[in-house]
Amino acid sequence: xxxxxxxxxxxxxxxxxxxxxxxxxxxxxxxxxxxxxxxxxxxxxxxxxxxxxxxxxxxxxxxxxxxxxxxxxxxxxxxxxxxxxxxxxxxxxxxxxxxxxxxxxxxxxxxxxxxxxxxxxxxxxxxxxxxxxxxxxxxxxxxxxxxxxxxxxxxxxxxxxxxxxxxxxxxxxxxxxxxxxxxxxxxxxxxxxxxxxxxxx
Amino acid sequence: xxxxxxxxxxxxxxxxxxxxxxxxxxxxxxxxxxxxxxxxxxxxxxxxxxxxxxxxxxxxxxxxxxxxxxxxxxxxxxxxxxxxxxxxxxxxxxxxxxxxxxxxxxxxxxxxxxxxxxxxxxxxxxxxxxxxxxxxxxxxxxxxxxxxxxxxxxxxxxxxxxxxxxxxxxxxxxxxxxxxxxxxxxxxxxxxxxxxxxxxx
Amino acid sequence: xxxxxxxxxxxxxxxxxxxxxxxxxxxxxxxxxxxxxxxxxxxxxxxxxxxxxxxxxxxxxxxxxxxxxxxxxxxxxxxxxxxxxxxxxxxxxxxxxxxxxxxxxxxxxxxxxxxxxxxxxxxxxxxxxxxxxxxxxxxxxxxxxxxxxxxxxxxxxxxxxxxxxxxxxxxxxxxxxxxxxxxxxxxxxxxxxxxxxxxxx
Numbered sequence: 001x002x003x004x005x006x007x008x009x010x011x012x013x014x015x016x017x018x019x020x021x022x023x024x025x026x027x028x029x030x031x032x033x034x035x036x037x038x039x040x041x042x043x044x045x046x047x048x049x050x051x052x053x054x055x056x057x058x059x060x061x062x063x064x065x066x067x068x069x070x071x072x073x074x075x076x077x078x079x080x081x082x083x084x085x086x087x088x089x090x091x092x093x094x095x096x097x098x099x100x101x102x103x104x105x106x107x108x109x110x111x112x113x114x115x116x117x118x119x120x121x122x123x124x125x126x127x128x129x130x131x132x133x134x135x136x137x138x139x140x141x142x143x144x145x146x147x148x149x150x151x152x153x154x155x156x157x158x159x160x161x162x163x164x165x166x167x168x169x170x171x172x173x174x175x176x177x178x179x180x181x182x183x184x185x186x187x188x189x190x191x192x193x194x195x196x197x198x199x200x201x
Numbered sequence: 202x203x204x205x206x207x208x209x210x211x212x213x214x215x216x217x218x219x220x221x222x223x224x225x226x227x228x229x230x231x232x233x234x235x236x237x238x239x240x241x242x243x244x245x246x247x248x249x250x251x252x253x254x255x256x257x258x259x260x261x262x263x264x265x266x267x268x269x270x271x272x273x274x275x276x277x278x279x280x281x282x283x284x285x286x287x288x289x290x291x292x293x294x295x296x297x298x299x300x301x302x303x304x305x306x307x308x309x310x311x312x313x314x315x316x317x318x319x320x321x322x323x324x325x326x327x328x329x330x331x332x333x334x335x336x337x338x339x340x341x342x343x344x345x346x347x348x349x350x351x352x353x354x355x356x357x358x359x360x361x362x363x364x365x366x367x368x369x370x371x372x373x374x375x376x377x378x379x380x381x382x383x384x385x386x387x388x389x390x391x392x393x394x395x396x397x398x399x400x401x402x
Numbered sequence: 403x404x405x406x407x408x409x410x411x412x413x414x415x416x417x418x419x420x421x422x423x424x425x426x427x428x429x430x431x432x433x434x435x436x437x438x439x440x441x442x443x444x445x446x447x448x449x450x451x452x453x454x455x456x457x458x459x460x461x462x463x464x465x466x467x468x469x470x471x472x473x474x475x476x477x478x479x480x481x482x483x484x485x486x487x488x489x490x491x492x493x494x495x496x497x498x499x500x501x502x503x504x505x506x507x508x509x510x511x512x513x514x515x516x517x518x519x520x521x522x523x524x525x526x527x528x529x530x531x532x533x534x535x536x537x538x539x540x541x542x543x544x545x546x547x548x549x550x551x552x553x554x555x556x557x558x559x560x561x562x563x564x565x566x567x568x569x570x571x572x573x574x575x576x577x578x579x580x581x582x583x584x585x586x587x588x589x590x591x592x593x594x595x596x597x598x599x600x601x602x603x
Contacts, residue, residue, distance in 0.1 A: 025400065026400050029399045029400050029401065030399065030400060031353070031396065031397035031398065031399050031400070032397060032398075032400075033352050033353045033356060033397065034352065035400070037325070037352060040322075048254070052253055052254070052454055052459070053450070053454070053459070053460065053461050053464065054459065054460050054464065055256075055457075055459025055460050055461075057253070057254070057255065057256025057258075057459075058254065058255050058256050058313065058315060058319075059254050059256075061319065061322075062254065062255065062310075062315045062316075062319045063315065063316070063319070065316055065317075065318030065319055068318055068319070068322055069318065079400060109464075112460065114460060114464045114465065115464075115465070115467055116467075117467030117470055117471065118460075118463065118464045118465070118467055118470070121442075121463075121470055124439070132539065136337060136538060136539070137333065137337070137343055139342060139343070141541060142539055142541070151435050151436065151439060152433070152435045155435060195433065196433035196434060196435065197433065197434075198431045198432065198433050199427065199428050199431050199432060199433070199434075199437070199481060200431065226601065227601050230600045230601050230602065231600065231601060232554070232597065232598035232599065232600050232601070233598060233599075233601075234553050234554045234557060234598065235553065236601070238526070238553060241523075249455070253454055253455075256457075258454070258455070258456065258457025258459075259455065259456050259457050259514065259516060259520075260455050260457075262520065262523075263455065263456065263511075263516045263517075263520045264516065264517070264520070266517055266518075266519030266520055269519050269520070269523055270519065280601060337538060338534065338538070338544055340543060340544070
C-alpha cells in the first residue's frame with residue numbers, strides 16, 4: 001500500500017513540477033512547443049542529474065517514455081488552461097513533489113552504494129534541480145535565491161530519511177518520516193511565510 | 202554516397218553551430234579565447250548532452266579531437282572576419298545543422314536500444330541544446346523563447362525519421378525524409394517569417 | 403613530497419573556489435542554505451563535469467564526502483565572516499586553485515586514455531566550469547566574459563603540462579611546470595591588470 005501511495009504521489013509530483021515549467025513558459029510568452037519543452041525539463045531535470053552523477057545511465061526516462069509524455073501533456077494543458085495556471089493549490093502539490101523527491105533521491109543514492117552525506121546531497125539535487133534548470137532557461141531568478149524555505153525543506157527531509165536509515169529504522173517508516181518532515185517544514189513556510197535570515201549583502 | 206553526404210553536412214553543421222557561438226561572443230565583446238570556448242561549447246554541446254544521457258561515455262569528442270579543433274578554428278575565424286559574422290547565409294547553414302542533428306541524434310538513440318519517444322526527445326536535444334547552452338552562457342534570451350519555429354522544426358524532423366523507421370521504411374529514405382522535413386519547415390519559417398501562436402502571458 | 407604538496411594545495415583550491423561561491427551568495431543576499439549550496443556547486447562543479455564527460459561515475463565526491471563537507475563549511479564560514487568576504491588574498495588563492503585544477507584535470511584525462519587535445523580541453527573545463535556554473539546560477543555575468551586573463555591562464559597551464567608530457571618530460575616536472583605556467587600568467591594578469599584584446603562587437 002505504501003508502494004502504491006508512493007507511485008501515485010510520484011506521478012502527481014512529476015506532473016506538478018512540469019506544470020510549474022509551463023507557468024514560467026506562460027510568463028515568457030512561449031509557443032506550445034516551448035511550453036512542452038520547459039515542462040519536460042522541469043519535471044525530469046532533477047532525477048536526470050541524479051542519475052548522471054550516480055552513473056545510472058541511460059537515465060530513467062530513456063526506457064520509460066511515460067515520464068516524457070506526462071510532462072509534455074502537462075505543458076499542453078497549462079498552455080490551454082488559465083484555471084490550472086492560476087490554481088492556488090499548485091504550490092501545495094509542488095510541496096508534495098519536493099517532499100517526495102528529496103526522499104526518493106536519497107533512497108536511490110543509498111541503494112547505489114553511496115554514503116549518507118552523498119545521499120543527503122543527492123536528495124536535495126533530485127528535488128530542486130528541475131526547478132533550478134527551469135529558472136535558468138526561463139531567465140527567472142533561480143529558486144536558490146528564494147527567501148522562502150524551499151531548498152532547506154528538501155535538505156531537512158533528506159536528512160531525516162538518511163538519519164533514520166542510519167539508526168536502522170525500517171525503511172517505510174524512514175520514508176514516511178522524511179516525506180512528512182519536508183512537507184511539514186515547507187507547508188509551514190508557505191502558510192506562515194517563514195524564511196531564514198538572509199545575508200545583508 | 203549518402204554516407205559521404207552526411208559526413209560532409211555534419212561537419213558543415215558543426216562548423217556553423219560553432220560560428221553562431223562566435224557571433225554571440227562578438228556581441229558580448231569577448232576576447233579570442235572566449236570566442237573559441239563559446240564556439241566549442243555551442244558546436245559540441247547538443248551531442249555531448251545526448252551522449253551523457255545515453256551513457257555513451259567518454260563522450261564523442263574525447264577520442265575524436267577533430268571536433269574540438271574545428272570548433273576552435275571557427276571561433277578564431279569569426280573573431281577575425283567581419284564578413285563571416287555578417288553573412289546572411291549563416292542562418293541557412295544553421296538550418297542544415299539543425300535538420301541533420303535532429304535526425305542523427307534520433308538515430309544514435311535508437312541504435313542505443315531506446316524507444317521511439319526517447320529517440321524523438323533526443324533528436325531535439327541534440328539539435329537544440331548546443332544553442333541553448335550558448336545563449337545561457339552568453340546571457341542571451343535562449344532560443345527556447347524564440348518566436349520563430351526552431352525547436353518545432355527539430356521536433357518535426359525527428360518525428361518524421363522515427364515514424365518512418367517505425368513503419369519499416371529503409372533507413373536511408375527515413376534519414377533523408379527526416380532531414381528534408383526539418384529543413385523545409387525551418388526554411389519556410391525563415392523565408393515566410395512563420396511562427397506558432399504565442400501565449401499571451 | 404610533491405604528492406603531499408599537491409594534496410594540500412588541492413584542498414586549498416577547493417576551499418577557495420567554494421568561498422567564491424559564498425561571496426556571490428552574499429551579493430545576492432541568500433540565506434545560509436543558499437550559501438552552502440552555491441559554495442558546493444562552485445567547489446566541485448568543474449571536477450564533476452570532467453568526471454561526467456569521461457564516464458568516471460559515480461563522480462568523485464559521491465564516495466568522498468569530505469569534498470562536500472569542506473564546501474559546505476566554507477559556505478557557512480563566508481556567511482558569518484565579513485573578513486573572509488573582503489579578504490584581498492582570495493583572488494590569489496583562487497589563482498592557485500585555477501593553476502592546480504587545470505593540471506590535475508588534464509592529468510586525469512590522460513590517465514583515462516584520452517588524447518592531448520581532449521586533455522587540454524578538460525583541464526580548462528575542470529578549472530573554470532565551477533566558476534561558470536556559479537555565475538550562471540548566481541545571475542552574474544560569467545567569467546567567460548571577463549576581460550581579465552582567466553580562462554586563458556587555465557589553457558596555458560594545461561597546454562604546458564600536456565605538451566611536456568608529450569615530450570616525455572617526467573610527470574612531476576611537467577606537473578610543476580604547468581602549475582607555475584598558469585599561476586605566473588594569472589598572477590601577472592592580476593598584478594599588471596593584463597587582458598587580451600577584446601572584440602569591438
